Amino acid sequence: MAFFCHNCISLKAKAVTRLLFTVGVITWLALLLTDISIIFSSVNKIRPDIPLWLPGVILNLFILAVFYYYKFKVERDEVLNFIDLLWRVFATGLVATVISLSLRLVEHLLNNGKLTSHAVFKDLIYMINLGLMMGFLLMAFTAWKRLILYQKSKWLLRLWAFFEIGLLLSLLLNSFNIELVQKLYGPLLGIFVVISLVLSGNMKWVAYLNFRQKWTGLLLLLLTIFYLLYLLYTNSALTESLGAISPNFTHYRYHIFILSVIVFVAMYSVFSFLVILFNLPTTSVFEQKLEEVVNFQRISQSIQTEQSEESVYNILLETSVSTVFADAAWLEIKATQIGHKLFTYKIADKEAYDIIDHLRTHNVKGILDQGSDKTKNLSKHLASLKGSRFRSILAFPIYVKNENIGTLALLKELPEGFNKEMTKIVSTFANQAGISVENFRLLEEALQNERYKEELKIAKMVQKSLLPAVLEKDDDFDIAAFSDSADEVGGDYYDTLRINDHTISLIIADVSGKGTTAAFHMSQMKGIFHSLAQDNIDPHDFMVRANQALVYCLERGSFISATHFIINTQKKKIRYARAGHCPVLYFCAKKGHAEYIKDKGIALGMVRNKSYSNFIQANEFEYHSGDIMVLYTDGVTEAKDARNEEFGYDKLLTVLCEVKDGSPKEIQDHLINRLYEFSGTTNINDDYTTMIVKFK
Amino acid sequence: MIHIKRIQEDGADIVVLIGEIDASSSIELDLAIAKSVGEGFTRILIDCSALEYISSAGLGVFMSYIEEFKDRNVKMVLFGMSEKVANTFSILGLNELLQIGKDKIEAKQMVS
Numbered sequence: 001m002a003f004f005c006h007n008c009i010s011l012k013a014k015a016v017t018r019l020l021f022t023v024g025v026i027t028w029l030a031l032l033l034t035d036i037s038i039i040f041s042s043v044n045k046i047r048p049d050i051p052l053w054l055p056g057v058i059l060n061l062f063i064l065a066v067f068y069y070y071k072f073k074v075e076r077d078e079v080l081n082f083i084d085l086l087w088r089v090f091a092t093g094l095v096a097t098v099i100s101l102s103l104r105l106v107e108h109l110l111n112n113g114k115l116t117s118h119a120v121f122k123d124l125i126y127m128i129n130l131g132l133m134m135g136f137l138l139m140a141f142t143a144w145k146r147l148i149l150y151q152k153s154k155w156l157l158r159l160w161a162f163f164e165i166g167l168l169l170s171l172l173l174n175s176f177n178i179e180l181v182q183k184l185y186g187p188l189l190g191i192f193v194v195i196s197l198v199l200s201g202n203m204k205w206v207a208y209l210n211f212r213q214k215w216t217g218l219l220l221l222l223l224t225i226f227y228l229l230y231l232l233y234t235n236s237a238l239t240e241s242l243g244a245i246s247p248n249f250t251h252y253r254y255h256i257f258i259l260s261v262i263v264f265v266a267m268y269s270v271f272s273f274l275v276i277l278f279n280l281p282t283t284s285v286f287e288q289k290l291e292e293v294v295n296f297q298r299i300s301q302s303i304q305t306e307q308s309e310e311s312v313y314n315i316l317l318e319t320s321v322s323t324v325f326a327d328a329a330w331l332e333i334k335a336t337q338i339g340h341k342l343f344t345y346k347i348a349d350k351e352a353y354d355i356i357d358h359l360r361t362h363n364v365k366g367i368l369d370q371g372s373d374k375t376k377n378l379s380k381h382l383a384s385l386k387g388s389r390f391r392s393i394l395a396f397p398i399y400v401k402n403e404n405i406g407t408l409a410l411l412k413e414l415p416e417g418f419n420k421e422m423t424k425i426v427s428t429f430a431n432q433a434g435i436s437v438e439n440f441r442l443l444e445e446a447l448q449n450e451r452y453k454e455e456l457k458i459a460k461m462v463q464k465s466l467l468p469a470v471l472e473k474d475d476d477f478d479i480a481a482f483s484d485s486a487d488e489v490g491g492d493y494y495d496t497l498r499i500n501d502h503t504i505s506l507i508i509a510d511v512s513g514k515g516t517t518a519a520f521h522m523s524q525m526k527g528i529f530h531s532l533a534q535d536n537i538d539p540h541d542f543m544v545r546a547n548q549a550l551v552y553c554l555e556r557g558s559f560i561s562a563t564h565f566i567i568n569t570q571k572k573k574i575r576y577a578r579a580g581h582c583p584v585l586y587f588c589a590k591k592g593h594a595e596y597i598k599d600k601g602i603a604l605g606m607v608r609n610k611s612y613s614n615f616i617q618a619n620e621f622e623y624h625s626g627d628i629m630v631l632y633t634d635g636v637t638e639a640k641d642a643r644n645e646e647f648g649y650d651k652l653l654t655v656l657c658e659v660k661d662g663s664p665k666e667i668q669d670h671l672i673n674r675l676y677e678f679s680g681t682t683n684i685n686d687d688y689t690t691m692i693v694k695f696k
Numbered sequence: 697m698i699h700i701k702r703i704q705e706d707g708a709d710i711v712v713l714i715g716e717i718d719a720s721s722s723i724e725l726d727l728a729i730a731k732s733v734g735e736g737f738t739r740i741l742i743d744c745s746a747l748e749y750i751s752s753a754g755l756g757v758f759m760s761y762i763e764e765f766k767d768r769n770v771k772m773v774l775f776g777m778s779e780k781v782a783n784t785f786s787i788l789g790l791n792e793l794l795q796i797g798k799d800k801i802e803a804k805q806m807v808s
Contacts, residue, residue, distance in 0.1 A: 512752035514719060556760045557726075557753075561788060580787060606759050606762075606789065608763065
């Protein structure tokens with residue numbers, strides 16, 4: 001749709017330019033015919049059958065047509081650059097001049113004939129020349145308009161609008177009120193000349209030309225001025241010779257529009273020429289400044305595009321060298337991940353190290369260590385180094401997070417080859433490079449973190465998969481379990497294992513620490529449980545042997561707390577051993593109250609020798625229908641509320657008593673709800689694990 | 697967050713723990729004890745009277761020194777624990793492995 005519209009607009013514009021061109025040609029022909037007819041009548045002393053003012057009006061129509069033709073053709077063309085515009089003006093001038101010169105040639109060839117001295121022929125030549133000049137002037141007018149309005153301001157736009165509208169209105173004056181025009185002629189022309197002068201001060205586009213373009217511009221402008229002068233000369237010569245024959249032809253002497261445009265075009269052409277000419281010597285400075293900006297951008301952007309710190313250093317070296325025209329340079333990077341490195345430009349590593357050593361041995365402060373003012377004259381220190389071709393040195397430190405990571409040194413064979421400007425620029429480059437490297441490192445760290453998070457995700461997945469999907473079922477009891485861990489990987493573990501028809505083994509364990517190691521230890525615990533529990537060994541022995549096995553796996557300071565149960569449904573007895581794990585909460589249906597079963601037991605991995613056996617004890621009790629056993633990890637009792645108070649053992653006991661008649665699943669859901677209610681958020685910061693057994 | 701102060705009294709090094717010890721702050725506890733041992737103290741008292749909470753990682757720090765202290769004949773006594781903190785030690789059975797005194801006077805007697 002958009003494309004279609006754009007297309008139809010450009011088609012419309014094309015049609016308009018064609019129409020205007022045709023109108024231009026027709027009006028010119030009409031002008032020619034009317035003017036010739038008047039001249040013919042005047043020469044032959046006949047009363048002309050057309051009014052004398054008609055050619056003037058037609059001339060204005062012709063001017064309007066050409067004016068709008070260029071307005072549509074040149075002013076709207078976005079592709080044209082400055083030199084293209086100058087080229088268009090030049091080309092138009094060239095065509096006009098060539099045609100005019102050919103006419104002169106024809107005239108010259110027919111010199112002796114009667115025809116050339118005839119008023120009608122002279123008028124024809126004049127009309128052609130006038131048309132050509134108008135075409136050329138209006139082309140230049142439109143082109144100069146674009147150049148002037150390249151950098152617009154509100155004020156400039158208003159001034160231009162006033163100028164353009166004023167000129168067009170002057171056409172009206174010219175067409176109708178001849179008496180008035182001649183009175184206004186002087187002041188009006190004066191106003192337009194002053195405005196032209198003010199407008200000619202807008203030469204900002206010149207600064208955007210490079211050296212070559214400026215030369216091209218000069219040449220084109222020079223020729224344009226020449227064509228202008230030639231066409232003016234030709235036309236004034238023609239009006240003079242025509243005036244000698246008859247006074248009644250269309251003269252532009254009092255035509256404000258034409259005269260103003262001539263003044264404006266000529267003035268702007270000459271001004272442009274001069275401004276470009278005087279700008280030539282400083283062009284290289286402008287170009288250098290531009291290059292500095294581009295270089296600066298390169299360093300800033302290197303953070304987004306470059307793959308390594310090394311490329312940032314290379315860009316820094318390259319840009320600094322090209323900006324200050326150094327003969328050689330090095331970049332010494334000391335304390336970084338890539339180690340000690342020397343990047344060089346047109347200097348051998350040995351030569352660079354020679355200079356570094358020389359400066360160090362002569363204890364020259366302030367060059368490479370930035371101890372003092374860096375712009376001071378340092379050439380005398382280099383001069384004392386025999387065999388060195390360099391006479392100037394400029395060095396800058398590169399800081400990353402306030403730490404000096406390296407030095408950039410630029411060398412020149414000329415003495416005092418660096419000026420203050422260069423010092424400033426290179427200092428900015430060095431700072432920017434430091435920022436780039438810092439950003440780069442931050443990015444690297446962020447990536448590392450991202451990778452770490454990804455690893456944690458995997459560890460969490462592994463940990464989840466270690467927990468049993470289905471718990472053992474039995475006719476004697478119901479069982480439910482729940483585990484949720486914080487963003488980090490926790491180390492909570494529970495499991496069940498059927499040993500025979502009437503014996504079932506349960507375990508709940510909590511690995512100290514978090515993260516991948518916790519998940520890893522948890523998997524070890526699972527392996528130990530599944531291998532030891534199968535053999536129906538006593539919980540005491542289970543703990544002793546588990547401790548023995550874990551001593552070789554757990555690092556210093558790590559331990560696992562666990563409680564292991566063996567439920568015998570035949571004898572209705574539970575035998576268990578607690579190794580440093582949270583005490584079991586047991587609800588006795590007979591007594592109608594709950595309590596924690598507290599007894600001796602040290603966590604696995606805390607005692608790393610045979611004496612562990614003394615620290616663990618197994619106990620046994622009978623269970624009855626309606627009894628409830630709540631196994632949990634410290635995440636439950638240590639859950640905190642907004643006031644930083646812990647959930648605690650008492651609350652856990654109360655919560656159990658509230659739902660003692662429910663099924664394990666109901667008890668569990670109630671407990672979890674209470675926990676979330678208590679902590680005021682579902683965004684937990686620890687692991688919650690519960691396993692609830694209710695006997696039938 | 698934990699704040700650790702060290703005071704020397706009668707040739708014994710008293711490490712005062714103020715605040716909470718979790719997984720991250722347990723590193724500071726480890727450093728403090730290692731420093732004390734490194735400075736050659738053979739009598740180390742841990743003042744837990746301002747210790748509000750200790751996680752399993754923090755307990756792991758004390759645990760990790762038990763055997764080393766036995767070998768180097770260093771005596772370490774914890775004292776002044778709140779009931780809650782004492783409970784954490786006793787659940788894991790650390791009260792049987794570590795020497796825990798009621799207050800500073802008792803702790804000093806235990807190390808001498």
